[in-house]
Amino acid sequence: MDLVANNLSYKPDDQYHLKDVSFNFKEGNLYTILGRTLSGKTTLLKTIAGLLTPDSGEIEFDGKNFLKIPVWKRNVAMVYQQFINYPHLNVFENIAFPLKQRKIDQSIINEKVMDALKSVGLLGYENRKIQELSGGQQQRVSLARSLVKNAKILLLDEPLVNLDYKLREQLRDEFKNLFSKGLADETILIYSTTDPRETMELNGEVIVLDEGKVLQVGPAKEIFENPNSLKVAEISNDPPMNIIEAKISDNQIRFEGIDVEAPQHLNKLTEDGLKIGLRSSDIELNENGHEFEVELAEISGSETLLHLKRGDTKIIVSIEEVLNFKIHDKVKINFKIDRAYAFYADGKLASSPFGSLNG
Amino acid sequence: MNFKHKYFFLFPGLFVLIGILIFPIIFVVRLSLSGWNSYNPGLDFIGLDNYIRLFTDDPRFWESFFRLSFLSVTTVVLQYVIGFALAHMVWKDIKFKRFFRVLFLVPMMTTPVIMTVIWRTFFHESLGPVNDILSNFGFSPKWLTDPALAKFTVIIVEVWQWTPFMFLLLLAGLLSLPKEPFLAAAIDGASPVRKFIYVTFPLMAPISIGAIIIRLIEASKIMDTVYVLTSGGPGTSTETSSFYIFIKGLREFQMGYAASMSFTYLIIMIISLTIIAKVLTKLLLKE
Numbered sequence: 001m002d003l004v005a006n007n008l009s010y011k012p013d014d015q016y017h018l019k020d021v022s023f024n025f026k027e028g029n030l031y032t033i034l035g036r037t038l039s040g041k042t043t044l045l046k047t048i049a050g051l052l053t054p055d056s057g058e059i060e061f062d063g064k065n066f067l068k069i070p071v072w073k074r075n076v077a078m079v080y081q082q083f084i085n086y087p088h089l090n091v092f093e094n095i096a097f098p099l100k101q102r103k104i105d106q107s108i109i110n111e112k113v114m115d116a117l118k119s120v121g122l123l124g125y126e127n128r129k130i131q132e133l134s135g136g137q138q139q140r141v142s143l144a145r146s147l148v149k150n151a152k153i154l155l156l157d158e159p160l161v162n163l164d165y166k167l168r169e170q171l172r173d174e175f176k177n178l179f180s181k182g183l184a185d186e187t188i189l190i191y192s193t194t195d196p197r198e199t200m201e202l203n204g205e206v207i208v209l210d211e212g213k214v215l216q217v218g219p220a221k222e223i224f225e226n227p228n229s230l231k232v233a234e235i236s237n238d239p240p241m242n243i244i245e246a247k248i249s250d251n252q253i254r255f256e257g258i259d260v261e262a263p264q265h266l267n268k269l270t271e272d273g274l275k276i277g278l279r280s281s282d283i284e285l286n287e288n289g290h291e292f293e294v295e296l297a298e299i300s301g302s303e304t305l306l307h308l309k310r311g312d313t314k315i316i317v318s319i320e321e322v323l324n325f326k327i328h329d330k331v332k333i334n335f336k337i338d339r340a341y342a343f344y345a346d347g348k349l350a351s352s353p354f355g356s357l358n359g
Numbered sequence: 360m361n362f363k364h365k366y367f368f369l370f371p372g373l374f375v376l377i378g379i380l381i382f383p384i385i386f387v388v389r390l391s392l393s394g395w396n397s398y399n400p401g402l403d404f405i406g407l408d409n410y411i412r413l414f415t416d417d418p419r420f421w422e423s424f425f426r427l428s429f430l431s432v433t434t435v436v437l438q439y440v441i442g443f444a445l446a447h448m449v450w451k452d453i454k455f456k457r458f459f460r461v462l463f464l465v466p467m468m469t470t471p472v473i474m475t476v477i478w479r480t481f482f483h484e485s486l487g488p489v490n491d492i493l494s495n496f497g498f499s500p501k502w503l504t505d506p507a508l509a510k511f512t513v514i515i516v517e518v519w520q521w522t523p524f525m526f527l528l529l530l531a532g533l534l535s536l537p538k539e540p541f542l543a544a545a546i547d548g549a550s551p552v553r554k555f556i557y558v559t560f561p562l563m564a565p566i567s568i569g570a571i572i573i574r575l576i577e578a579s580k581i582m583d584t585v586y587v588l589t590s591g592g593p594g595t596s597t598e599t600s601s602f603y604i605f606i607k608g609l610r611e612f613q614m615g616y617a618a619s620m621s622f623t624y625l626i627i628m629i630i631s632l633t634i635i636a637k638v639l640t641k642l643l644l645k646e
Contacts, residue, residue: 049546071545072554078546084539088561097557098547145547 001027001062003048003153003188008057009212010043016212017043018054023207023217025188027152030179030204032220033192036235040212041192042081045155048190049076061153072101074153077146081158083138085130085145091117092126094141098149116144119178136167147178156191160198165301172198196238200224208232225354230347233277239305241341242283242315244276253337256311258290263338265351273345278335280305280318286334297325306331384625391619397612409619419595420603420620424627427599430510431578434517439571441518442525447559450533460530467523475587478516479503506596509589513597516584521577525570532566533559564643572636579628600624 003025010018017040025031033041046052048059050071059066066074077098085094095116099109117123120140130138139159146154159175160168179189179202193199199206199220206223208215215235216228227233233241246255251267253260253276266276292308292315299305299322306317306325317333325331342350394405413420449459466474481487482502490499502512536559544558582601585591591598591606604624608617 051542051545070550072548072550074546075548076546078543080539080542082539084543086540086543086558087537088564097544097549100557101548101550101553142543145543149548 001152001186001188002060003066004060005048006058006060008044008047008054008059010047010052010054016040018047019212021057021209021212021214023214025190027188028185030189030191030202032199032202032204032206033190033209034194034196034199034206034223034235035192035209036194039209039235041194041209042157043212044209045078045157045190045192048153049078049155050074075149075151076153076155077149077151078155078157079139079142079146079159081161083135083142083162085138085141087130089130090126091122091128091130091133091141094130095144095148098145112148113144116148119147120144120174136163136171139163139171151187153188153190156189158192158194161194172201176202196224196236199236206236208235210235226349226352227341228349230275230277230343233341233343233349237279239280239316239318241277241279243343244278244313244315246274246276247272248274248342253340256313258310260335260337263340263353265353265355266337266340266342269342269350271344271350274350275343275345277341277343278315278337278339280316282336282339283315283317284334284336285317285319286332289332289334291330291332294325294327294329294331296327297323308333387618387622390615391622393615393618395614395618396616400614405615409616410623412616413619413623419598420600422595423598423603424600424624426510426597427579427581427601430513430517430581430599431575434514434521434581435571435574435578437514437518438522438525438574439529439567442522442570443529443563443567445522445526446530446533447555450530463526464523466520467527469520471520472583472587474520475516475584478512478519479588482512503589504593506593509593509597513581513584513588516588517578517581520584521574525574528570528573529563529566532563532570536562561643568636568639568643571639572632575632575635576628 003023005021005023008018008021009016021040021044023031033044035041043052047054048066050066050069053067061074086097089097092113095113096109099112113126114123117126120143122137122140122144125133125137130141133141139162143159146156156175160171163171175191189204191202191204203220205217206220207217208223210231216223216232218226223232223236227236227241230243234243244255246253248254248262248266248269251262253262253266255276290310292310294306295309295314296307297304298307302320302322304319304321304323304325306319308315308317308331339353341352344350389402391409392404392406393402394408395401395403445459445463449456449463453459481489484490484499484501484504487502489502493499500508503509540558540562541554544554549557580601581599582605585597585599585602586605589597591602595603600620601624604617604620607613607620
C-alpha cells in the first residue's frame, strides 16, 4: 500500500507553502522530512493527514484518491510538535479516544491502551490529568495515542523540538526502538525535523524540503555524503557547512592568501566562482596551520563552536572539547581538505569526497 | 504594607454595601414579621403569622412558584440549545460571519418592555399579524387567552429576548477554546458529530454551567414579560412568583405578607440554585 503524491501545491497567500511536491512512500519504511522552519514540513504533513487541502496535485493511497476521503476516515495518526492532548480527559481516556471512535469492545480497548502505555513507559499514570504531566510525558501520551490505533500512516511533526536536550535524546532512542519493532512493517512512518543529527540517527529515506520544494531525496547517508546543492548542504549540516569562495589553479585551492593543495577529487575543477564546502568538524586546531581571528566562541554541551574570520571569509569550527577563547584571539587551523566539497556558482554540487553523484 | 488606618479605606465600599444590600435584607426580614398593610401601616410585631399563612393557607403562591420553575427551566434550556446552535454556527468559518454575529445580538439591544408590547400586538387574537396569516389556513389560536397557550407565548417571547445573551456567552466560550484538541480529534477518527459530543461539548462545560446559572437567576425574575403580555392571565395561568409578590405588596399593600413571601422566595432560590449548580458540575465536569 503506497502513498503517492503528484505535484502537490499549496499557496494560501502570496507564497508557496508547497510547490510541486511529489513522492512515492512505501509501507514499512521510515521517511524523514528535513527542512528548516517554515520550509513546508508541517503543511506537507497536514496535507497528508487531510487537515489541509492542496490547491492542486493529487494524493493516492492504496490506489484510492486520498483527497476525497475526509480526515476522520483516513486512518492516519499524527504527533505534533506542541504536545496536543485532550485537556478534559485523563491519560487513559486520552489514549483510548481514537479507539472509542470505532466500535471496539471495552476489554480490547483496555488491553490496547495498556500496551501503548507500556511501550511509551507511562504505566501507572493512567488516571493522571494531562495538566499534571511534564512536557515529555505529555508528548509520550500523544505518541501512545497515535500508536494505539494502528494507523497505516503515522505522521510525526517535529515531535522532539519542544523538549529539553536530555529528554530529546532519550525519546529519540525510544523512537528508534519503536520504529524498528515491527511497528514499521505495515506502516508508513513520516517524521519531520529540522535537526540533521536526528535525520542521520533515524537513518531513513530523507526528503529535503526548502521553501515548499523538494530539493533532494535519498537515504540519509547519501544526503550526508552527496548533498546535491549548496542549499541541501546547508540544511543537512548543523552547524551549517562552511562555504568558502576560492579559486583552483595549478592544483592549489586559493583563498584569502592561503594556498592549500587540492585533493584529487577537486583538482580538475577550473571554473570561476567555485565554492568550497567544508564541515565545521573537518577543520582542526593546528600549531602549523593558517591564522584566523576569533569572532565568537560558544560552548554547547561538550563542544566548542569557534566563529572565525580572515579577510572576508568567515568559518565555523567545532571542537570536541570545552575550550576558552577570547574575542580577537588568534588561532591557527588546518583544513582536512580531502573532505572538502565543491559547488558551482549556481549552487549545484561539482564534486564530493565520497565520489560523484549517481549519474 | 502595614498601614495603621488601612481599614478606614474600606468604609466607602462597605457603606454602599450596607446601604443597598445588608440593610434592605434585614429590613425585609423585620417587615415580614409585621402586619403592615394599607389599614394598619407600621412596623408592629406579629411573630411568624405571615409565614404560617404562607405555608398553610396560600396555594396561589406555591402554584405561581412551580409555574415560575417550569417557565424558567424551559426557557433557559431552550435558550441554551438555540444559543449554542447559533454560536456554533457562526464560530465556524461561514460566509457573512460578522453580519450574523451582530444580527443574533439585536434582540438583546432592544428594550424588553417595548418589545413585549410589540409581541402582544403580534399575538393579538383578532388584530395581530400572526393570526392574520394563520387564519388563511383555518387556524386562529388564542395566543394570550388560552391558559396553556398563554404559557407557550410567554416562553416564545422570553426565548426570543434572552437567547442572544446565551449566544454571546457561548460564542465567547467557543472562541476561547484551544484549537489543538480539534485537530487531534479529526485525526483520531472523530466525525464532526462525534467531535462535538466528545470534544466541543465537554470543553464548553465550565462556560455552559456559568451561562445556565446566570440565565436561571435572571429567568427566575420573570416579571416584565408577564406583566405586559398577559398580566398573569388568563386567571392566574401565567402568574409567576415575582408577579404575585408584586400584586400582594404594591397593589394590595400587604407589605408585611409580601415581605415574608420575598424572603421565603430568596431562601428557596439560594438553596435550589446551589443544588442545580452542584448537579450541573457533577454531570458536565464529572467531578
